[in-house]
Amino acid sequence: MIQLDISLPRLFAEGLSDLHIQADLESGSFTALIGPSGSGKTTLLRLLAGLEKPKQGKMVVNGEVWLDTDKRINLSPQERSIGYVFQDAALFPNLTVRRNIQFAASRENATLVDQLIAETGLEPFINQKPVALSGGQRQRVALARALVRRPTMLLLDEPFAALDSEASHQLRQLLLKLHQDWGTTTLLVSHYDTDVAVLADRVIRLSQGRVQSDQTKAQARIKAISPSEPIRQIYFDEAEQEWVIQTDTSLLRSRNPTWSELRINDYIQVSPLFRQD
Amino acid sequence: MPIDWGPIWLTLRLAGITTFILLFIGVPLASWLALSRFRLKPLIETFISLPLVLPPSVVGFYLLLAFSPTSWLGGWLLDTFNVQLVFSFVGLVVASLLYSLPFMVHPIQAGLENLPSSWREAAYTLGQSPIRTLWYVLLPNCKPALLTGIVLSFAHTIGEFGLVLMIGGNLPGQTRVASIAIYDEVELLNFDTAHTYAVLLLGISFLILLLVYGINKRVTI
Numbered sequence: 001m002i003q004l005d006i007s008l009p010r011l012f013a014e015g016l017s018d019l020h021i022q023a024d025l026e027s028g029s030f031t032a033l034i035g036p037s038g039s040g041k042t043t044l045l046r047l048l049a050g051l052e053k054p055k056q057g058k059m060v061v062n063g064e065v066w067l068d069t070d071k072r073i074n075l076s077p078q079e080r081s082i083g084y085v086f087q088d089a090a091l092f093p094n095l096t097v098r099r100n101i102q103f104a105a106s107r108e109n110a111t112l113v114d115q116l117i118a119e120t121g122l123e124p125f126i127n128q129k130p131v132a133l134s135g136g137q138r139q140r141v142a143l144a145r146a147l148v149r150r151p152t153m154l155l156l157d158e159p160f161a162a163l164d165s166e167a168s169h170q171l172r173q174l175l176l177k178l179h180q181d182w183g184t185t186t187l188l189v190s191h192y193d194t195d196v197a198v199l200a201d202r203v204i205r206l207s208q209g210r211v212q213s214d215q216t217k218a219q220a221r222i223k224a225i226s227p228s229e230p231i232r233q234i235y236f237d238e239a240e241q242e243w244v245i246q247t248d249t250s251l252l253r254s255r256n257p258t259w260s261e262l263r264i265n266d267y268i269q270v271s272p273l274f275r276q277d
Numbered sequence: 278m279p280i281d282w283g284p285i286w287l288t289l290r291l292a293g294i295t296t297f298i299l300l301f302i303g304v305p306l307a308s309w310l311a312l313s314r315f316r317l318k319p320l321i322e323t324f325i326s327l328p329l330v331l332p333p334s335v336v337g338f339y340l341l342l343a344f345s346p347t348s349w350l351g352g353w354l355l356d357t358f359n360v361q362l363v364f365s366f367v368g369l370v371v372a373s374l375l376y377s378l379p380f381m382v383h384p385i386q387a388g389l390e391n392l393p394s395s396w397r398e399a400a401y402t403l404g405q406s407p408i409r410t411l412w413y414v415l416l417p418n419c420k421p422a423l424l425t426g427i428v429l430s431f432a433h434t435i436g437e438f439g440l441v442l443m444i445g446g447n448l449p450g451q452t453r454v455a456s457i458a459i460y461d462e463v464e465l466l467n468f469d470t471a472h473t474y475a476v477l478l479l480g481i482s483f484l485i486l487l488l489v490y491g492i493n494k495r496v497t498i
Contacts, residue, residue, distance in 0.1 A: 049398075049402055050401075051398050076401070077402045078401055078402075078405065078406065080402075082402055084402040086395045086399060088393065090395035091399075092396060094414070095413075103405070104403035104404055145399075145403065146402075146403075149404060
C-alpha cells in the first residue's frame with residue numbers, strides 16, 4: 001500500500017495555488033493520472049520520485065516512510081525503489097542499449113538484464129546507440145532500464161506521447177505484461193484515452209493540482225448506465241494540438257484525427273472512466 | 278637563423294602544466310556550478326570570471342603583492358615550504374591557473390548546463406550517485422565542451438604577456454616565455470629573432486585551433 005498526502009505551491013494557469021494530493025494506492029495496482037496540461041500530473045510523479053521537494057507532506061510505501069516533512073525525512077531519488085520512464089525516454093546517448101539497461105543493474109543481476117532485453121524484444125539492437133533507435137524502441141529500452149532494479153513503484157510520464165499508433169499499441173501490450181509479471185505499482189500519466197482504458201484499473205483526474213475524480217474500473221462499470229451521449233461542444237485545441245469534446249458528463253481529449261468528422265449532437269459512447277460526475 | 282628554443286619550451290611547459298592542473302580544478306568546479314543551486318553561486322562565478330574583464334596588469338599587480346615574501350601569503354609559503362612565487366616558474370604556474378581558470382570552467386559549465394536535465398534525473402532514479410552520474414553520463418556527453426575548455430586554457434596560457442611580466446619578470450630558463458622573448462628581441466631591435474618566435478607562436482596557436490575544430494566536428498556521442 002502506498003499512502004501519500006503531499007502539497008507544493010505551484011503556478012497553475014489560473015494563478016499560484018497549492019498542489020495538494022491525497023491518495024492511497026494498492027500495491028500492484030495500475031493507476032492512470034489524467035487531466036489537462038498543467039494540472040500537476042507530472043509534478044505528482046516527480047514528487048513521488050523525489051525529484052521535487054514538497055512544502056509539506058507524508059509518503060509511506062509498503063510501511064517504509066519515504067517522506068515526512070514533520071520529521072524531516074525525505075529520501076533521495078537514489079534511496080527510493082522507483083523506476084521512472086521519462087517522456088523523452090532520457091536514454092544515455094553515449095551508452096549502447098545493453099549498457100543503458102546494465103547501467104543501473106548490480107553485477108548479480110546480469111541474468112535479469114538478459115531477461116528484460118528478451119522480454120522487451122530488444123535483442124537485435126543491444127549494441128546500437130539510442131540515436132539509431134525509433135521512438136518506440138527507445139521507450140522499450142527506457143522501460144527495461146526502469147525495471148532493472150526491480151522497483152516497487154513504476155512511474156511513467158507520457159511514454160506514448162511521441163509514438164505512432166502501431167508503436168503505441170505494441171508498447172501498451174508490453175507495459176501491461178511487464179506490470180502484471182513484475183507486480184509493480186504503476187502510475188501512468190497520459191493524455192490518451194486509449195492508454196487509460198486499456199491499461200489502468202483506476203483513473204485519477206487532476207485539475208489545478210487537486211483530485212477532481214477518482215474511479216476504479218469496477219466503480220465505473222456500476223455507473224455505466226447510458227450507452228451513449230450527445231456531443232454538446234467540439235473544437236480543436238490549438239495549444240495542445242488535440243480535439244476536445246464536451247458531453248453532459250465528460251470532457252474528452254484526443255489527437256485521434258477521426259474526431260474531426262464528429263459534429264455537435266452526434267452520439268458517442270463515453271467510457272465511464274472519463275465521466276466527471 | 279639559430280634561435281634559443283628555451284622560451285618556446287618554457288611556454289609549452291607552462292601551458293601544459295597549467296592546463297593539466299586546471300583540468301582537475303575546472304571539471305569539479307564547473308560541474309558544481311552547473312548542477313548546484315547554492316545561493317552564493319553568482320558571487321563565485323563573478324570571482325572566476327574576473328580575469329576575463331580585468332587588464333592582466335591589474336591581476337598581476339595584486340598577485341605580485343600577494344606572492345611577495347613580505348606579504349602574509351608569500352611569507353608563509355616561503356617559511357613553511359621554502360617556495361617563492363615571485364620571479365619563479367612555480368609562481369607563473371599559480372598565476373596562470375588563476376588567470377586561465379574561466380577559460381576552462383565556462384565551456385564545461387555551459388556544456389553541462391545544456392544537457393537535458395532528464396539524463397541526470399534518470400540516473401538518480403536508477404540509484405546512481407551524483408559523482409557516478411557526472412562521470413558516466415554527463416561528462417562523456419559533453420566531450421566537445423571539455424575539449425574546448427582544455428584548448429582554450431592551453432592557448433590562453435601560451436598568449437599570456439602582462440601577467441607573466443608582472444609575476445615572473447624576464448629570467449632566462451625560468452620565466453622568459455615566448456611572448457616575453459618577442460618583446461625583448463624587439464626592444465633589442467632583433468626583428469628577425471622576434472619574427473621567428475612570433476611565427477612559431479602563430480603556427481602553434483593555428484594548429485591547436487585547427488585541431489579543436491576538426492576534432493569537435495568528428496566527436497560523436
